[in-house]
Amino acid sequence: MPASRIIACPHCHTLNRLPAERLSAGDTRGVCGKCKHPLFSGTPVVLDEPGFARHAERSDLPLLVDFWAPWCGPCRTMAPAFEAAAQQLEPQVRLGKVDTEAQQSLAARFGIRSIPTLILFKQGREVARQAGAMTADAIKRWVGTHL
Numbered sequence: 001m002p003a004s005r006i007i008a009c010p011h012c013h014t015l016n017r018l019p020a021e022r023l024s025a026g027d028t029r030g031v032c033g034k035c036k037h038p039l040f041s042g043t044p045v046v047l048d049e050p051g052f053a054r055h056a057e058r059s060d061l062p063l064l065v066d067f068w069a070p071w072c073g074p075c076r077t078m079a080p081a082f083e084a085a086a087q088q089l090e091p092q093v094r095l096g097k098v099d100t101e102a103q104q105s106l107a108a109r110f111g112i113r114s115i116p117t118l119i120l121f122k123q124g125r126e127v128a129r130q131a132g133a134m135t136a137d138a139i140k141r142w143v144g145t146h147l
Helices: 020-024 049-058 073-089 104-109 136-146
Strands: 004-008 015-019 063-068 094-099 117-122 125-131
Touching (some): 004 049, 049 063, 049 104, 073 136, 117 136, 125 136
Parallel strands (some): 063 094
Antiparallel strands (some): 004 015, 063 117, 117 125
């Protein structure tokens, strides 16, 4: 394991270096060197294209993205479960949300045909995809089987 890991800030998306042993121990006390906000908030990060690139392609943390839309009933139903999963999965996995209405180019790039769709990224590559609403426990189990 490398001595340090690159973590994107959930607030300003600046890349930060954090000792790997702190992440392994579940330490969530890291603070962004630029904006001084916590690196781990236990809540999903709202992602646009630049933020997505930082978290999915440049950060060492796996990224679980919920592609959703405000008008989607199942998306709104799953939102509290996704929030709960973020609290349980950080600091090992970052959770993010992409509004497919506001970020149509990201939705097109990943061929989102139905929502909600969860995609798990690791080191910039898609490793798993799941369409449909899930409970927090189901999200945790699903992520665990693919990491």
